[in-house]
Amino acid sequence: MPLNTTICRKDILNPVWCLLLFFLLVGCSDQQEGMPSAQNEGKATLRIGLIPEIDIFSQKKRYEPLVKYLGGKLGVVVELKILSRYGNILNNFAADGLDGAFFGSFTGALAFKKLGVTPLARPEDKKGISTYYGMVFVRKDSHIKSAEDMKGKRCAFVDKATTAGWLLPLHFFLELGIEDYQHWFAETYFTGTHDNAIYDVLNSKADIGAAKNTVFNRLAAKDSRLREELEILSTSMPVPENALLVRPGLDESLVAELKKILLGMDQDPEGKEILAQFGAARFIETMAADYQVVLDFAEHIGLDMTNYNDDNN
């Protein structure tokens, strides 16, 4: 029964109804007045880019409390801009007017090289680990162990601009003797996010997958199938966790304040709570040198970082 037909006109005009509707409208009006847009009017805006480490909606949701906290502490409006691809962040950094971004280790290294961004800080977990590593995995029931086993199979990478989702499996395949992976595998593709790579293998949409361990661990904590049904064939050396890097030319005092806030979050109860939601214990300082391992690794596998094309096609 449609609701609007059950409430007759007489009832709608009833004074009690009118009074309540009035209060409701007043309440709605008050709520609108309290909207962030009004509160943030006149404030400076800091645009932060975000790579699709996991699905774009979850990724944005994960970082929203953090940037809101930073905006509150800095007294600026912090806007999050999620990107559909890892590599886009490099291409669109200037075009999208980004002031900074949470780069992955590889994109961070590329950005450092190409854009001259300044690394500020990266998260560290409760165990004091601020790095991740890449994993190559298959379904246990696929019995894939060797290069021969992999031949003619489907391989799911994350993105050419990822360390764990591209550089590390590429290195792993090279070590296995697979030099031309495109012909070795029946199909290779890029899921764009680590979670999709993991679940594609789990759901047999791909036979071999690569992703970063931090995403794997977070998903495995919620979904036991990951550890039960997947087998990790290889892991890489650790590389710096996704870090915040800011564009050159950004107000130094703002940069300094931003860095200070990030590094002091674990001392602030509110910051501590945000860190817990984020899945980290604190932020630690990140230096340009921290990305050297990535650059060395890329060089080791023969990638020209200066002219690196991250087009996944």
Added chain:
Amino acid sequence: MKRKAFIGLIILSLCFVVGGIYITAGMNRVVSKLQDIILLQQMHSQRKTLVEKIKEVQTDLLLKDSPHAVNFDTFVQHGEEMAETLNGCFSCHDHPVNPLGEKIGKLRLILEAYQGKLSRVYTLRANSKRLGDAKKNAYDAGEDLQHAIGRIFLKADIQIAERTAQAQLSIAATRKLFIVLVTLGPFFVLLVSAYFFGHFTRGVKVLATAFSKIQEGDLEYRIAAKMDDEFRHLADAFNNMGRSLKEQCRRVESIQQRYRMLFESAADSIFIMEAEGEEAGRIISANKAAADAHGYSVEELTGMHIRDLDDPVVATKIPGRIRRILNGEWIKEVVLHRKKDGTFFPMEISAGLLEYDGNRYVLAFDRDITERVKADEALQRSRQLAMVGEMAAGLAHEIKNPLAGIKVSIEILAEELDLGQEDKEVFLRIIQEVNRLENLVKNLLNYARPPKPHFELVDLNMLLANSVKNTQVVLKSPNHFADLKKGILFLTELSPELPPIHADASQLQQVFLNLLLNGIDAIAESGTITVHSSLDQAGSIQVVIKDNGRGFDEEGLQKAFQPFFTTKSKGTGLGLAISKRLVEQHKGHVELTSSKGEGSAFTITLAVKQDNEVFIQ
């Protein structure tokens, strides 16, 4: 009443409190129901919005890679708005009105899966088949989400409609209840108030009526109406007050009556006069004795001035007397008052200050002392006579012996001397005069020192009869030769019922003889002397000796019993005085009634018995 009023107050308070609570609860219930309906409406609206958002995202998905595709940011925005809309539904998850909270919770998982698939469409770089599959999967997920929402909210719509109907019924019932409460509540309050007000006013009215009756002087009025509570106590108190008032009034009236009677029946004159101001001395109240004493009526006296009753000389002293009274002095004086007929009479006045009701008056008690003055004068005269009598008796005693010597000497000389007839007659007249002097002296002694009576039982009738006979014998003596010629008839009317009495027979015979001779003297030529005896009802014996002689004039009547008063040329004036004294020695009295020219009557009253003391004497 206090208890009932308290209970009534509690009832009214409870009515207000319960009514207030009920109305508040009703209002809250209505508001709650309305909020529920509004929330359900919001849910309905949100569902529509959610479906629209999903369709929008689905459209974005379908248009992807087409010329009309939205950019990535817009897609993300649409996806987030879709999620926020569904989160709006999730916010109602804990609300009791949400009938599908659990199922809506499952939508979150479907949405997240949908978002994941949407994300995959935009992040995936693969062959067209995979891209197509991803797109199709995402689209199918979107459709599934819509279907899920449709399924959930179809059921929700039914439940919402049911709840809305229930809410409307509840609102209608509450509205009816409000109307009933608002309509009947005041009537109930008025009813309770009217009951208590009526109860209260009826009691007050009964009491007011009762007090009015008392005020009008109806002290017999009692509250007979049956009253309750404090009014019953008040009514009892009123009735007791009425009885007490009546008793007090009766006492006051009794006292007033007593004093009125005392005032009215007092033998003495009582005046109440103004004591101050220009009207000082004006009589404002006088009793009957005062009116009678002055020959006025009470009404005539009231309003007169006291000076109108005083003799002119005394009247000049009235202001001074009033001043003395105002100074607190209680004055006692003897003054002359004037009667209405102008005659004056002596009054002994006793006057003082009377303060009453804040005013000051003169209260005067006046006593007519005319009789007392007369008695005093008589006593004084009697004393004077007694003194004269004593002197006369002493003188007589001194004269008696020389007279006897003179008489004997004259008799001897008259016998021994050879005297001529003329000389003998001289001697004889001397002897007669001496005899008369002796008789006079004897009578004088009898009056001044009457012999003491010797009481014995005497037959009074016999004594009277003997006295009449002796009188008749006396009449034949030479001394009464002239009387013998008179034609006097003696009549005796003696009562045979007379008892013997205690008396001195010789003294009473002397009295009767004196009175009979006095009657003979009073008759000029002929007449009747009547002797009458009787026993009166009081047991006394009355003897009346009456003649029809010349009688006494007024002055003679007044002085008849005074010594030395006589109407005869040769009388000593002691006969009636001696008789009176002898009768009085028998504790009797003698009265004289007489009219000039018609005769006189002496009435002697004697007791049958003398008292012991007298009798012993």
